[in-house]
Amino acid sequence: MIDLYTSTTPNGRKISIALEEMGLPYQVHAINLQNDEQYAPDFLKISPNNKIPAIVDSDNGVSVFESGAILTYLAEKTGQFLPTDTPARIEVLEWLAWQTAGLGPMLGQLNHFLNVADEKLPYAIKRFSDEMIRLLGVLDKQLAKHENVAGDYSIADMAIYPWSSAAYDGAKALIGTSFKNLETWHETMAARPAVQAGMAVPDV
Known part of the structure; x- marks a missing residue:
């Protein structure tokens, strides 16, 4: 299970698209940017740059922030949408x-x-x-x-x-x-x- 911390922005939607395409089960945690929820101490533990998106992979406890890193991680985890050649x-x-x-x-x-x-x-x-x-x-x-x-x-x-x-x-x-x-x-x-x-x- 992937815990996805996201909001209604293009950066957040990159990751939900990838999770849907890869068929990975995930749980959404909406972060209200207008209410400064991105600065909450618990969120900063997984996203020290206080930006969405971020994920936590409950399969192994790995957390990843920054959308490009998340996409690469998910592609490598599933073996999809990132060539090996x-x-x-x-x-x-x-x-x-x-x-x-x-x-x-x-x-x-x-x-x-x-x-x-x-x-x-x-x-x-x-x-x-x-x-x-x-x-x-x-x-x-x-x-x-x-x-x-x-x-x-x-x-x-x-x-x-x-x-x-x-x-x-x-x-x-x-x-x-x-x-x-x-x-x-x-x-x-x-x-x-x-x-x-x-x-x-x-x-x-």
């Missing part, structure tokens, strides 16, 4: 790192300056809007070569989809056109039953 494995890990180091942080900053900051700073909004469009363009070009992000369906797809799908309509409105390959991939991802189930976690 070195070139294919590296490609998946490259795109997983691309999401955790690039797409997620840049979209998070854009959301902050658009929707959270008291002062709307045009420079910051333009900077992160431009980077969002650039990153989605990179992804669109990659999807022109592959049906999935890194060849076979993998944890890279699970990591990227909750973020790119949240940003897509805003990006399309800004540039006035579609990312055709990305749009097709989004439709394919959204049709997967495990993705649908994972995107509905937590149910709050």
